[in-house]
Amino acid sequence: xxxxxxxxxxxxxxxxxxxxxxxxxxxxxxxxxxxxxxxxxxxxxxxxxxxxxxxxxxxxxxxxxxxxxxxxxxxxxxxxxxxxxxxxxxxxxxxxxxxxxxxxxxxxxxxxxxxxxxxxxxxxxxxxxxxxxxxxxxxxxxxxxxxxxxxxxxxxxxxxxxxxxxxxxxxxxxxxxxxxxxxxxxxxxxxxxxxxxxxxxxxxxxxxxxxxxxxx
Ligand SMILES: [Zn+2]
Ligand SMILES: [Zn+2]
Numbered sequence: 001x002x003x004x005x006x007x008x009x010x011x012x013x014x015x016x017x018x019x020x021x022x023x024x025x026x027x028x029x030x031x032x033x034x035x036x037x038x039x040x041x042x043x044x045x046x047x048x049x050x051x052x053x054x055x056x057x058x059x060x061x062x063x064x065x066x067x068x069x070x071x072x073x074x075x076x077x078x079x080x081x082x083x084x085x086x087x088x089x090x091x092x093x094x095x096x097x098x099x100x101x102x103x104x105x106x107x108x109x110x111x112x113x114x115x116x117x118x119x120x121x122x123x124x125x126x127x128x129x130x131x132x133x134x135x136x137x138x139x140x141x142x143x144x145x146x147x148x149x150x151x152x153x154x155x156x157x158x159x160x161x162x163x164x165x166x167x168x169x170x171x172x173x174x175x176x177x178x179x180x181x182x183x184x185x186x187x188x189x190x191x192x193x194x195x196x197x198x199x200x201x202x203x204x205x206x207x208x209x210x211x212x213x214x215x216x
Pocket of ligand 1: 123
């Protein structure tokens, strides 16, 4: 079932109201402040996700799962914006709202895995775990970690670089620190020494923390 974006936003608000804020129902007009929500509300009712009583929305069991997944996508999108794309403030918030609707089944798993199955959003709210999170916990797969969590001798693949400093980014790219390249950490103290391709480089801890690698 693919919901409209407005319907997703409403079920998301309703889920938070009921599951996290202890409410029993949602007043769609007060919460969303839009008259045009009527169609989205009907859409939710048609899909048996909500029950409409006296203009108030009550969540149905099917709606709980849909709401949970919508909240999951929203909070994963928040993490992605902040942690990887370094988008903060209002620009980031707006992007989150557009982006979360793109993280449909499959994409959310990829993003979640890339982010190492985060448990909280940047505001400290829990991210409802998905199937991928349970599997990762069971298999002990640590996913993507900063290079500083590698031990010397450990090899992995570069997942992404997280820095808002373009000089640092250029420096790393010139070393061949690019997503998809193999990286071997040869020394972790007093500085980080690693091999990419046939070349060896030394960097300090601050920079090593900005390289995210996938363990293998
Ligand atoms: Zn949040
Ligand atoms: Zn996950």
